[in-house]
Amino acid sequence: MNTGARAGGHVARRRFGQNFLVDPRIIARIVAAIRPRPGETMIEIGPGLGALTMPLLERLGHLHVVEIDRDLTARLRETCDPARLAIHEGDALEFDFGKLRAENGPLLRVAGNLPYNISTPLLFHLAGFAAHLRDLTFMLQKEVVMRMAAAPGGADYGRLSVMLQYRFRLERLFDIPPGAFRPAPKVTSSLVRMTPRPAPECGARDETLFGDIVAAAFGQRRKTLRNTLRTFLSEPGFAALGLDPGLRGERLAVAEFVAIANYCASSQRRNTPIRASRHE
16 A cells, blocks of 8 residues: 555555545445435544545534544544534544443444454454444445355355354445545455344354354364364264264354354353363
């Protein structure tokens, strides 16, 4: 990436992963996909030079933005009415998105052009606020979106796929060429919509345990479940679940990971050992 590239007089900063959206046709198409309505509480992550901020603000009447670059927040304060644009200066990875929702108030909407260098940890961070969110519409590297939406069995399917598909319904809307940005990235982007699943639909009794099991299953992709999940399941456990311990994690659907986590959670409550013995 060219760290000296300029957009709107601002030098894009590599450490913040800045690529500014500048194509008016793409901007209009993204805003149409978001469908902002007056009175909704929306948060834009990484407003940058305001390419999406201004049309969103025009339709919503009020908008929250989270921006880490102080130069950019200063520009936004100079050009926007503070009564209409609430600027939260700081790292989106540390931002408490839930605090913006009034008690029992309408669910929040989130949008933005996510920096490629923090997109995966930011998606995991946002998943923790799913109960407060109505939907999320993001521009991301196409490769990341393909991994998010991947089906079991393919090379793209992994921990990111399972954890996000567990929590959200995912819809890849359309691709965005590099030329729509300044500086132009070396990759194609995609717009994706994420809609949180209702809590009963998610199904894991212990979501921390579920996350640990998914992480272990994909921690060493070339190894079988017998090896990657040996801390959680013995051979009788695999048999009880009807799972082939010779499979790799990429072969299991989200529902199967939920079943493993719930079996382990139940075993723990019954004080039944679930760890494999040295002789297995």
